[in-house]
Amino acid sequence: MDSKPKPTRRRSKRAHEAILAATTSLLEAKGYNGLSIEAVAAQAGVGKQTIYRWWPSKAALVMEAYSAMVASEITIPDSGRLEEDLYRLFEQIFSRLSSSGFGKAIAGLLTEAQTDPVLAAEFLDGFVDWRRKVVRQLLQKGLERGEVAPEANLEIAVDSLFGSMWYRLLIGHAPLDQQFAKDLVRQLLVGIAPPSANLCFR
Amino acid sequence: MDSKPKPTRRRSKRAHEAILAATTSLLEAKGYNGLSIEAVAAQAGVGKQTIYRWWPSKAALVMEAYSAMVASEITIPDSGRLEEDLYRLFEQIFSRLSSSGFGKAIAGLLTEAQTDPVLAAEFLDGFVDWRRKVVRQLLQKGLERGEVAPEANLEIAVDSLFGSMWYRLLIGHAPLDQQFAKDLVRQLLVGIAPPSANLCFR
Amino acid sequence: MDSKPKPTRRRSKRAHEAILAATTSLLEAKGYNGLSIEAVAAQAGVGKQTIYRWWPSKAALVMEAYSAMVASEITIPDSGRLEEDLYRLFEQIFSRLSSSGFGKAIAGLLTEAQTDPVLAAEFLDGFVDWRRKVVRQLLQKGLERGEVAPEANLEIAVDSLFGSMWYRLLIGHAPLDQQFAKDLVRQLLVGIAPPSANLCFR
Amino acid sequence: MDSKPKPTRRRSKRAHEAILAATTSLLEAKGYNGLSIEAVAAQAGVGKQTIYRWWPSKAALVMEAYSAMVASEITIPDSGRLEEDLYRLFEQIFSRLSSSGFGKAIAGLLTEAQTDPVLAAEFLDGFVDWRRKVVRQLLQKGLERGEVAPEANLEIAVDSLFGSMWYRLLIGHAPLDQQFAKDLVRQLLVGIAPPSANLCFR
DNA sequence: CTATAAGCGAGACGGTACGTCCCGTCTTAGA
DNA sequence: TCTAAGACGGGACGTACCGTCTCGCTTATAG
Numbered sequence: 001m002d003s004k005p006k007p008t009r010r011r012s013k014r015a016h017e018a019i020l021a022a023t024t025s026l027l028e029a030k031g032y033n034g035l036s037i038e039a040v041a042a043q044a045g046v047g048k049q050t051i052y053r054w055w056p057s058k059a060a061l062v063m064e065a066y067s068a069m070v071a072s073e074i075t076i077p078d079s080g081r082l083e084e085d086l087y088r089l090f091e092q093i094f095s096r097l098s099s100s101g102f103g104k105a106i107a108g109l110l111t112e113a114q115t116d117p118v119l120a121a122e123f124l125d126g127f128v129d130w131r132r133k134v135v136r137q138l139l140q141k142g143l144e145r146g147e148v149a150p151e152a153n154l155e156i157a158v159d160s161l162f163g164s165m166w167y168r169l170l171i172g173h174a175p176l177d178q179q180f181a182k183d184l185v186r187q188l189l190v191g192i193a194p195p196s197a198n199l200c201f202r
Numbered sequence: 203m204d205s206k207p208k209p210t211r212r213r214s215k216r217a218h219e220a221i222l223a224a225t226t227s228l229l230e231a232k233g234y235n236g237l238s239i240e241a242v243a244a245q246a247g248v249g250k251q252t253i254y255r256w257w258p259s260k261a262a263l264v265m266e267a268y269s270a271m272v273a274s275e276i277t278i279p280d281s282g283r284l285e286e287d288l289y290r291l292f293e294q295i296f297s298r299l300s301s302s303g304f305g306k307a308i309a310g311l312l313t314e315a316q317t318d319p320v321l322a323a324e325f326l327d328g329f330v331d332w333r334r335k336v337v338r339q340l341l342q343k344g345l346e347r348g349e350v351a352p353e354a355n356l357e358i359a360v361d362s363l364f365g366s367m368w369y370r371l372l373i374g375h376a377p378l379d380q381q382f383a384k385d386l387v388r389q390l391l392v393g394i395a396p397p398s399a400n401l402c403f404r
Numbered sequence: 405m406d407s408k409p410k411p412t413r414r415r416s417k418r419a420h421e422a423i424l425a426a427t428t429s430l431l432e433a434k435g436y437n438g439l440s441i442e443a444v445a446a447q448a449g450v451g452k453q454t455i456y457r458w459w460p461s462k463a464a465l466v467m468e469a470y471s472a473m474v475a476s477e478i479t480i481p482d483s484g485r486l487e488e489d490l491y492r493l494f495e496q497i498f499s500r501l502s503s504s505g506f507g508k509a510i511a512g513l514l515t516e517a518q519t520d521p522v523l524a525a526e527f528l529d530g531f532v533d534w535r536r537k538v539v540r541q542l543l544q545k546g547l548e549r550g551e552v553a554p555e556a557n558l559e560i561a562v563d564s565l566f567g568s569m570w571y572r573l574l575i576g577h578a579p580l581d582q583q584f585a586k587d588l589v590r591q592l593l594v595g596i597a598p599p600s601a602n603l604c605f606r
Numbered sequence: 607m608d609s610k611p612k613p614t615r616r617r618s619k620r621a622h623e624a625i626l627a628a629t630t631s632l633l634e635a636k637g638y639n640g641l642s643i644e645a646v647a648a649q650a651g652v653g654k655q656t657i658y659r660w661w662p663s664k665a666a667l668v669m670e671a672y673s674a675m676v677a678s679e680i681t682i683p684d685s686g687r688l689e690e691d692l693y694r695l696f697e698q699i700f701s702r703l704s705s706s707g708f709g710k711a712i713a714g715l716l717t718e719a720q721t722d723p724v725l726a727a728e729f730l731d732g733f734v735d736w737r738r739k740v741v742r743q744l745l746q747k748g749l750e751r752g753e754v755a756p757e758a759n760l761e762i763a764v765d766s767l768f769g770s771m772w773y774r775l776l777i778g779h780a781p782l783d784q785q786f787a788k789d790l791v792r793q794l795l796v797g798i799a800p801p802s803a804n805l806c807f808r
Numbered sequence: 809c810t811a812t813a814a815g816c817g818a819g820a821c822g823g824t825a826c827g828t829c830c831c832g833t834c835t836t837a838g839a
Numbered sequence: 840t841c842t843a844a845g846a847c848g849g850g851a852c853g854t855a856c857c858g859t860c861t862c863g864c865t866t867a868t869a870g
Contacts, residue, residue, distance in 0.1 A: 010867075012815065031317030033235075038856055047817045052858065104316040110372050111313040114306040115233030120374070128373060139394075152394035153385050155376065156366070160389070163365030164358070166372075170312050171330060172322070174357065183355050187362070191393030192341075192354035210844045211835045217847075240825055249848045254827065412818045413861050419821075435721030437639070442851055451822045456853065508720040514776050515717040518710040519637030524778070532777060543798075556798035557789050559780065563770045564793070568762070570776070571769030574716050575734060576726070578761065587759050591766070595797030596745075596758035618842070644830055653843040658832065 011054065018044035019051055023065040028101035032062070032108025059112045059119050066105045067126050069096065076134055082142030083185055089138065090161065090181040093131070098176055103169050132158050147189075160188055213256065220246035221253055225267040230303035234264070234310025261314045261321050268307045269328050271298065278336055284344030285387055291336065292363065292383040300378055305371050334360050349391075362390055415458065422448035423455055427469040432505035436466070436512025463516045463523045470509045471530050473500065480538055486546030487589055493542065494565065494585040497535070502580055507573050536562050564592055617660065624650035625657055629671040634707035638668070638714025665718045665725045672711045673732050675702065682740055688748030689791055695744065696767065696787040699737070704782055709775050738764050753795075766794055 022044035027035050037058060041048045055061040074096075077088035097103075106127070113120040135158050142148040164184055168176050224245035229237050239260060243250045257263040276298075279290035299305075308329070315322040337360050344350040366386055370376050426448035431439050441462060445452045459465040478500070481492035501507075510531070517524040539562050546552040568588055572578050628650035633641050643664060647654045661667040680702075683694035703709075712733070719726040741764050748754040770790055774782050 010815080012866095015816075032313055034317065036856055037858085041817095045817080047815095047819080048858080049818090049860085050816065053815080104313075107309070107313045107316045111234055111306075111309045114309045114372075115236065124373065124375065128375070146396065148394050149396040153389055154394075156382070156385050156389050157394050159366040159369055159376070160362045160386070163367070163369030164361045165365070166369050167361055167365035170316075170368075171326065173326065173330070174361070180358070183358050184362070187355055187358050187393070189393050189395040191389070191391050192350050192356075192359050193391040194348065194351040195397075210837065211846050214835095214847065238825055239827085243848090247848075249846095249850095250827080251829090251849090252847065255846075412863070413820050416821065436717055438721065440851055441853085445822090449822080451820095451824095452853080453823090453855090454821065457820075508717075511713070511717045511720045515638055515710075515713045518713045518776075519640065528777065528779065532779070550800065552798050553800040557793055558798075560770070560786070560789050560793050561798050563773055563780070564766045564790070567769030567771070567773030568765045569769070570773050571765055574720075574772070575730065577730065577734070578765070584762070587762050588766070591759055591762050591797070593797050593799040595793070595795050596754050596760075596763050597795040598752065598755040599801075621842075642830055643832085647843090651843075653841095653845080654832080655834085655844095656842065659841085 012050075015044070015046050015050050016054070019046055019061070020065045022046075023061055024101055027062065027065070027105055027108075031104050032111070035062070035108075037061075057119070059109055059116070060122075062105050062109060063122060063126055066102060069099065069102070070127060076138075080145075082138065082145070082147040083189055085138050085142075086135070086161070086185040086188075087182055089134065090165070090185065091178055093165070094176040094178070094181055097165070097169055103172070106166075107170055128162075132162065135161060157188060161185070214252075217246070217248050217252050218256070221248055221263070222267045222270075225263055226303060229264065229267070229307055229310075233306050234313070237264070237310075239263075259314075259318075259321070261311055261318070262324075264307050264311060265321075265324060265328055268304060271301070271304070272329060278340075282347075284340065284347070284349040285391055287340045287344075288337070288363070288387040288390075289384055291340065292367070292387065293380055295333070296367070296378040296380070296383055299367070299371055305374070308368075309372055330364075334364065337363060359390060363387070416454075419448070419450050419454050420458070423450055423465070424469045424472075426450075427465055428505060431466060431469070431509055431512075435508050436515070439466070439512075441465075461516075461520075461523070463513055463520070464526075466509050466513060467523075467526060467530055470506060473503070473506070474531060480542075484549075486542065486549070486551040487593055489542050489546075490539070490565070490589040490592075491586055493538065494569070494589065495582055498569070498580040498582070498585055501569070501573055507576070510570075511574055532566075536566065539565060561592060565589070618656075621650070621652050621656050622660070625652055625667070626671045628652075629667055630707060633668065633671070633711055633714075637710050638717070641668070641714075643667075663718075663725070665715055665722070666728075668711050668715060669728060669732055672708060675705070675708070676733060682744075686751075688744065688751070688753040689795055691744045691748075692741070692767070692791040692794075693788055695740065696771070696791065697784055699771070700782040700784070700787055703771070703775055709778070712772075713776055734768075738768065741767060763794060767791070 019040060022040045023035070026039055026043060030039075035058065037048060037051055040046075040061070041051055051061065055064070074089070074092050077085045079085055079088070109119070109123050109127075113123045136154060139148060139154045139157060143150070143152075143154075148154075161184065165176065168174050168180070174180070221242060224242045225237070228241055228245060232241075237260065239250060239253055242248075242263070243253055253263065257266065276291070276294050279287045281287055281290070311321070311325055311329075315325045338356060341350060341356045341359060345352070345354075345356075350356075363386065367378065370378050370382070376382070423444060426444045427439070430443055430447060434443075439462065441452060441455055444450075444465070445455055455465065459468070478493070478496050481489045483489055483492070513523070513527055513531075517527045540558060543552060543558045543561060547554070547556075547558075552558075565588065569580065572580050572584070578584070625646060628646045629641070632645055632649060636645075641664065643654060643657055646652075646667070647657055657667065661670065680695075680698050683691045685691055685694070715725070715729050715733075719729045742760060745754060745760045745763060749756070749758075749760075754760075767790065771782065774780050774786070780786070
């Protein structure tokens with residue numbers, strides 16, 4: 001019992017791709033707020049209606065344009081050592097994020113997510129949750145192996161890693177490079193207090 | 203050498219305050235993108251030109267409307283113990299940030315800062331740098347007291363603290379409460395690895 | 405050789421008519437300077453862009469709103485007698501001009517035509533030339549019939565007739581009625597000097 | 607017994623003249639509608655209030671700026687021959703009118719007079735009535751001398767002369783030169799019908 | 809092997825807000 | 840007290856886009 005009434009003509013692949021391409025290109029040129037559906041349609045050589053038919057909002061359009069890039073081709077490392085795994089993972093993530101335009105897209109989506117709960121949910125889903133889950137699992141494995149202290153707060157550990165990442169991405173005061181990935185992970189593990197002090201606290 | 207042309211009629215305090223008040227009120231109601239100069243002028247009972255005369259952009263207006271709130275009345279703690287100091291500091295900062303509207307304002311400014319370098323600089327100046335400096339100094343004092351390991355990367359420590367904060371503020375997946383302040387600081391100091399592991403690494 | 409780009413959605417008759425109607429109505433109420441595109445759009449229930457799309461200026465809008473009224477339904481008389489013909493013609497013209505709003509429209513257009521050569525040309529074309537030509541032809545026929553002296557300056561005759569008309573229309577010191585039409589034409593033909601004097605001059 | 611209570615400071619002659627000068631200069635550059643009080647004040651190096659203090663409206667300002675030019679130095683001819691007198695008079699008037707800027711000023715005033723009865727009255731008073739009276743008196747003298755037929759309509763004669771003048775001034779289709787003055791007056795006197803026809807009519 | 813209905817490009821439509829210009833009123837400091 | 844300066848609340852300008860709505864044309868199945 002297929003509910004499709006009569007699928008005579010289907011979505012045009014050409015238009016679909018042209019729209020996404022125009023979106024990324026314009027977003028990089030004008031920024032999120034400077035991006036207009038009108039301009040996307042013009043640049044893609046497409047009627048506005050064709051965009052409105054398939055995407056409910058500018059945010060949805062931008063999300064789709066960048067989600068491919070985000071999800072693509074991250075291999076989850078499994079070396080058996082937590083520090084190594086985390087480092088390898090963030091090394092990959094950082095290199096993808098540094099590609100131009102991404103920060104503008106993310107920040108724009110974040111803005112609208114502040115007032116649009118639906119978008120917020122989709123944003124969480126597409127850009128946040130999946131990666132948090134991956135990291136949480138790596139930490140869990142580390143815990144099982146005894147590389148993580150039982151009293152450690154894993155949620156906060158996840159926040160520290162991704163928080164630092166977003167912070168540098170959005171503020172731009174320092175680069176998201178390999179060195180940062182290495183030091184960030186290391187410091188998360190060992191803390192900044194000297195060993196002696198550590199012993200005292202515990 | 204003073205280039206002031208002549209001090210004739212001066213800026214109206216009444217208008218100035220009404221504009222900032224309308225800005226915060228509307229921003230909380232409609233969000234950053236939904237905030238229009240036109241509406242601010244109308245709600246403040248002011249001509250649009252009066253806004254454009256004193257603020258170059260919506261972003262500048264929002265920055266001023268919130269900067270007061272941000273800078274105001276944070277006492278820099280000095281208990282002699284690093285963990286205590288950091289906790290007290292972030293406890294204060296978190297409580298201010300949780301006030302409604304702030305997240306929307308920040309996210310909006312962040313969006314525009316992605317394409318406007320002038321705004322980016324002002325944003326850094328008004329919302330980021332001062333607080334980073336305060337934390338860096340606390341850490342420095344801790345280092346001198348022997349509460350911080352000499353090989354610790356203080357910049358990354360600062361990033362971890364503020365990064366986690368912004369992350370929760372913008373994504374909203376978990377609250378910015380006292381408990382978080384306490385746990386975040388504690389974990390920064392001791393890391394998540396168990397003591398034995400720590401010793402091994404060093 | 406046709407340069408039409410493509411006949412997609414066409415101009416809306418409803419909007420077109422509503423705009424012209426609002427224009428005349430507002431012009432009569434507020435005068436030419438008091439007429440704003442904004443108000444026309446509002447009264448016509450139309451977006452401003454719809455006006456700007458089809459008319460380049462307020463003047464063009466007013467011209468179109470009144471040109472219909474001007475050109476419409478003037479029958480060119482041909483009684484075989486010059487005085488009769490001129491009288492019949494101006495009787496018709498006067499009755500149309502007396503309709504309210506017309507003077508305001510004309511004077512406003514005249515103002516802008518003083519600085520806008522394009523408008524000046526269109527104004528000449530739409531409001532002046534056609535009628536001058538009609539009168540010139542009547543005079544020409546009169547000349548052929550011997551009702552006009554060969555040495556008469558026909559251009560000045562045309563100026564006298566229309567000049568007097570505009571003068572009364574704009575200054576408003578005396579009415580544009582049938583009696584004026586009759587006396588104006590008569591005096592143009594015979595002059596104001598007594599017959600004896602006339603003979604002397606010639 | 608001077609009734610002035612305390613003549614501490616009086617109207618500044620410097621400002622007054624600078625304002626009128628700026629008015630003419632700007633009116634010629636931008637036209638009547640393009641003339642703004644703001645620009646006049648700026649160009650005259652004068653506060654806006656100084657203009658509003660002494661003139662109730664833009665129209666009043668323009669009237670004063672041009673009235674001097676209009677009234678000035680017209681000698682009323684009295685040669686004893688009507689045709690000569692009228693020709694001499696209009697020759698003078700035409701030469702003054704041809705000066706640049708005057709047409710713009712007049713047309714602008716005419717526009718506003720269509721909706722502002724007070725201005726209309728002042729306009730009549732300043733630009734129309736005085737000259738009509740002069741012409742009417744010349745015609746009256748001609749009548750007494752027998753140069754004008756008793757049945758002639760003098761009002762219409764005045765309308766024809768001034769009407770033709772305004773018409774050419776505003777429409778600009780033909781020049782206001784000496785030849786026109788001569789031919790216009792001549793044709794007013796003798797009409798355009800041939801002598802034989804004239805005799806028939808009377 | 810069509811027919812036919814969806815998708816398509818184009819772009820006009822009723823709107824909202826932009827950032828600017830100027831209005832006429834007001835406040836201020838100085839001459 | 841008048842002046843130059845210019846800030847004030849306000850109205851309109853002409854432009855950019857919004858999201859919706861017709862237009863004809865194109866095209867890929869379902870009959």
